[in-house]
Amino acid sequence: MIMARPKKQGEERPRRKNAERKEAGAVLAPVNGNTAAGQAASKPADISGWKPRTALGAKVKERQILTIDEIIDNSLKIMEPEIVDALLATENDLLMIGQSKGKFGGGARRIFRQTQKKTMEGNKPKFSAIAIVGDKNGHVGIGMGCAKETVPAREKAVKKAKLNIFRIRRGCGSWQCGCGKPHSIPFSVIGRCGSVEIKFMPAPKGKGLCSAPDIAKILAFAGIKDIWAKTRGQTRNRVNFVYACEDALRKLVKTKVQPDQYKVVALAEGSIQQEAAKQKPVEAEVIEESTSTHNPKINEEA
Numbered sequence: 001m002i003m004a005r006p007k008k009q010g011e012e013r014p015r016r017k018n019a020e021r022k023e024a025g026a027v028l029a030p031v032n033g034n035t036a037a038g039q040a041a042s043k044p045a046d047i048s049g050w051k052p053r054t055a056l057g058a059k060v061k062e063r064q065i066l067t068i069d070e071i072i073d074n075s076l077k078i079m080e081p082e083i084v085d086a087l088l089a090t091e092n093d094l095l096m097i098g099q100s101k102g103k104f105g106g107g108a109r110r111i112f113r114q115t116q117k118k119t120m121e122g123n124k125p126k127f128s129a130i131a132i133v134g135d136k137n138g139h140v141g142i143g144m145g146c147a148k149e150t151v152p153a154r155e156k157a158v159k160k161a162k163l164n165i166f167r168i169r170r171g172c173g174s175w176q177c178g179c180g181k182p183h184s185i186p187f188s189v190i191g192r193c194g195s196v197e198i199k200f201m202p203a204p205k206g207k208g209l210c211s212a213p214d215i216a217k218i219l220a221f222a223g224i225k226d227i228w229a230k231t232r233g234q235t236r237n238r239v240n241f242v243y244a245c246e247d248a249l250r251k252l253v254k255t256k257v258q259p260d261q262y263k264v265v266a267l268a269e270g271s272i273q274q275e276a277a278k279q280k281p282v283e284a285e286v287i288e289e290s291t292s293t294h295n296p297k298i299n300e301e302a
Contacts, residue, residue: 045085054079060086068139069270072167081162088135088165091221092158095130095214097238112150113239124148130242131157133165134221138270141165142218142246144239168222169252172266173202181205182272184226186265187255191248194240195233200248203228214238215245222249 052058057080059065068087071078084090098113113128127150134140141164145156171186172179184202191198198215203226209216211229219227235241257267 044087044089045082047082047086050082050086052080052082056080057083068165069167072270078163078165081159084133084141084162084165088139090133090135090139090162092131092133092161093217093221094154094157095132095217095238095242097128097130097214097242112153127153129153129157130239131161132218132221133158133161134218134223135271136221136223137272138170138223138268139165139167140218140222140249142242166250167253167270168224168249169267169269170224170272171202171268172205174204174226177202177204179205180263180266182266182268184224185252186257186267189248189251189255191244191246191251193243193247194237196235196237196240196244197232198241198244198248199230201228201230202226212241214242218242218245218249 047061050057050061052061056065056071056076056078060083065071066087068084071083071087078084094111096109096111098110100107100110102108111129114125115128116123116125126146126148128144128146129150130142130144131154132140132142141161143157143160143162143164145153145158145160147153147156169186170182170184172181172184173186173188174184177184183205185200186202188199188201191200203210205226207226207228209219209224209227209229211219211227212231212235215229231241233240253269257265261267
């Protein structure tokens with residue numbers, strides 16, 4: 001039996017390991033919306049020190065391209081993440097695709113998925129992470145990064161998510177709602193990846209995001225507020241689950257819609273604020289013309 005050494009007067013005993021673990025857990029907490037990596041960007045990032053390496057990047061820095069929609073409409077490939085930082089005020093976050101070690105496979109979810117390779121030298125671990133980037137106004141991107149350490153894997157995932165950013169359609173396609181505002185999706189879509197199949201259906205206003213937490217996070221970053229989701233297959237495979245969601249969101253733009261149905265489902269593609277900004281100058285011109293023609297005092301002075 002090992003007896004504990006009596007404490008001398010004025011001597012401080014070392015802290016227990018539990019206290020050290022608590023402090024380490026506070027520092028190494030998973031990235032979420034409240035941490036530095038998950039904070040919202042109120043405005044586009046400063047690109048004064050950025051040196052473009054592509055022709056598209058040079059046009060963006062010279063302000064020849066002002067919106068991300070111009071790049072998407074012309075099917076131009078984004079090869080620098082700074083392009084997205086310059087044109088959009090985005091947020092980024094990581095999804096829970098991994099699982100910590102536990103008895104009988106009952107470990108808690110974590111943001112990194114760890115795999116290892118057996119070699120003659122020993123085990124070589126590798127970490128994977130999936131990041132999402134979006135402006136919560138019709139644009140979202142998903143990317144996966146792999147590296148031998150956790151920090152490079154997270155940085156690669158965020159970079160690839162910015163390079164894979166795309167535009168979605170929103171609307172009010174639920175027969176239970178006729179508000180005419182793009183709070184949901186205009187029609188049902190189905191996305192597939194592997195054995196996973198996910199179906200998104202329009203929901204009435206105020207219903208919320210009725211889906212898995214990770215899928216709800218992707219939809220929130222895309223700017224969707226109300227939706228119903230139905231899944232099939234091995235949804236425990238989180239990577240296929242996320243890519244099936246991406247496939248469904250991309251089909252919102254690929255699906256053809258008749259022009260007479262735009263107002264019926266309140267169809268809005270991309271950012272809503274940009275569409276409102278385009279309509280304001282037209283309305284102002286109409287108001288000026290009406291005042292100049294119907295006001296006799298202005299006509300007499302002219």
